[in-house]
Amino acid sequence: MLRQQDVGHRIVVRRIVGIREGRPLFSDALGELVELSETHLTLATAQGRLQVPVAQVHRAKRVPPTRRPTAAAVVALERAADEAWPAPTRDRLGDWLLRSAEGWTGRANSALPIGDPDRPLPAAVDAVERWYADQGQPAKINTPLPLAAPVGAELDARGWASNPPVLVQTARLPLTAATDASRTPTPDSPTASGVPVERALTDPAGTAAERAAVTVELTGTPSEAWLAIAAGRKGGLPDAARHVLTAVEQIRFAHGHVDGTLVAIGRGTVTGQGRWLGLSLIEVLPPARRQGLARAVIGALAGWGGSVGATHAFLQVEQRNAGAVALYQRLGFVTHHTYLTRTAPH
Template identity: 60%
Template sequence: MVIRRIVGVRNGRPLYSDALGELVAVDETNLTVATANGTIVVPLSEVHRAKRVPPQRRPTAADVIALELAADAAWPAPIRAQLGDWLLRSADGWTGRANSALPIGDPDRPLEAAIDAIEAWYAERGQPALVNTPLPLAAPVGAALDDRGWTARPLTLVQTAPLPPLVIDGDVSGVSLAKAPGDDWLSIYEARKKSLPPAARQVLTAPPEVRFAHVYDGDTLIAAGRGAVVGEERRWLHLGSIEVLPAYRRRGLARQVTAALAGWAAELGATHAFLQVEERNTAAIALYGGLGFSTHHSYLTREQPLSGAPRDAAC
C-alpha cells in the first residue's frame, strides 16, 4: 500500500509524507506498515489517504513493444526512417530518446547488417549512433553491441501507474495548462538540457494531444511539466519535463503538476500514465513511487565507440 500521512502544517497548509510498504496490522488507532527501511507505525489520525498498489507481473514482449511505441509517439523525432520494423530517429542531437534507433521487431536483415546500417545512417548525419535497447526484449541486440565495444549510458526505468489515483492526488487550482509552452517554460527546460535547438521545439510540441503545465508565484514560473496523450487501443499519458525551481521544492508542486495533467488526460480517455527516469535518480523514483508508479521495464541507451576504438572493447 501507499500511505499518505500528515506530518505538519506550513503557511496554513498540511505537509504530507508517503510510505510505501506492506500493511502488517490495523487496530483502532494505528496502521503498521513494513517498508524497505523497516516497520513503521502510523497513527490513524495522521492518515490522509491510503491506496492499494496492485501486484506486479512481468510484462510480455507485446506489452513492452506497445509501451515503447507509445513513448516514441509521445517524444517524436522530426527526422525518421525505418529499418524493417526498427525505427531510426534524429533530432539534431537533442536528447538520447529522439536521437536513437529503437530495435523492436524484425529489421528485415541479419542482426550484424542491421547494426551496420544504423551506424551508416547516423554517420550520414554527423551524429554518434545510439540504440535504445529495451530489456530483456532487446538483449540479443545488446550482446551484439557488446561485441562491437559499444558503451552504455545509465539504466533508465520505464514506470507506469493507473491514472485515476493521480487525478485526485493534490490541489491543482494553481496549475494552468496550455497547448504550447511559454517562453518562461522553455527557459526552465533549456537551463536543464543546456540547449534548446529548433528540433527540440518540434519534439516537445508535435504530438496531437499535448499540454504544458505552468505554476506561478506572482510573475515567476516556479514549476512546469509536459503531458502527451498517445495510443489508440490503450490511451496513455506520458509525463515528462517536470521541473520545480530549487527554492520551491518539497512543497508538493510536482504532485500538483502531475495531478493537473492526469485530469486533462482522463478527459481524453487515458487510463494509465508512464514516464522514464534514470535508476540513479533516487529522489525522483521515491516521488513517483509515492504516486503509485512502479517499473514496467527498463532500457539502456547504447552508444557507438569513437572511431578507432577496438571493436572488442569492454562495454
C-alpha cells in the same frame, strides 16, 4: 549479488538485524529496488521505503515480478513513448525506428530496435551505424530490456558504451495521492484556455510545516518562460527540440506559478491510440522544491489525461534519481521495464 541492472526490479534481501548467543539474526525484505550504491540499497516495500546498509546484507537476489509484461506490451508502450517524443528526422530499418533531432536528448537521437529489422542482427547494427554517420551523429540504440537483450549482447561484443539504466514506469489513472484530482481542469474548463486553478499544497512528506499557494495552468503551447526552464534542464533548445516538444496532437504544458512566478513545469501527451498519458519534463526550480509543486503539476496533467480518455500514465526516469523515483512510487508508479541507451565506440 545485485547489479545496477537490477534497479527497478523486485528483489528479496536477507539482512542481519542482530546477534543472539553468537549467532546472527536474519530478516527478509521483499520489494522493488529503487537505489543501489556502494554503501546501501533502497527498496520500495509494501510497508514503505527501506534502506539497508550493504554491510548488513547477507544475501540479495532478483525475484520474478508479480506480473511480467509481455513482449507485445513492451512494444506497445515503446511505440506510445516514441509518439510522445517525436524526432523530426525519422527512417525505418524493417520494424526498427531510426531517429534524429540535432542531438537533443538520447531518446530522440537513437534507434529503437523492436520488431524485425529485415536482415541479420549484425547487418542491422551496421546499417544503424551508417545511418547515424550520414546524420553526422554518433550511433545510439535504446535497448528495452529484457526484450532487446539479444541486441544488447551484440552491442556488448562490439564495445558499445552504456548509459545508466532508465526505468519506464506506469500507473493506472487516476493516480494514487494525486493532488486534488477532482479539481483538475478538463479540456473544456477555463484552465485549458488560460485561467488558472488554485491549489493549497503541503510538502511531499505530508506535514504542514511549509505551504505554497500554487497556480497550475495547462496550455496547448509552452510559454517562453516554460521553454527557458526546459532549456536550463536540457542544455539548450535547438529547432529540433521545439518539434520534439510540440509535435503531438493531444498535448498540454503545465505552468506552476507561486505568487505569479513560474517555478514548476511539466508536459503531458496522450498517445498509443489514446490509452497512454506520457509525463515528461517535470521540473521544479531549486528554491521552490519540497513544497509539493511536482505533485501539483503531475496531478493537473493526470486529470487532463483522464478527462480525454487516457487510462494509464507512463514516464521515464533514470534509476539513480532516487528522489524522483520515490515521488513516483508514492503516486502509484511501478517499473514496467527498463532500457539502456547504448553508444557506438568512436
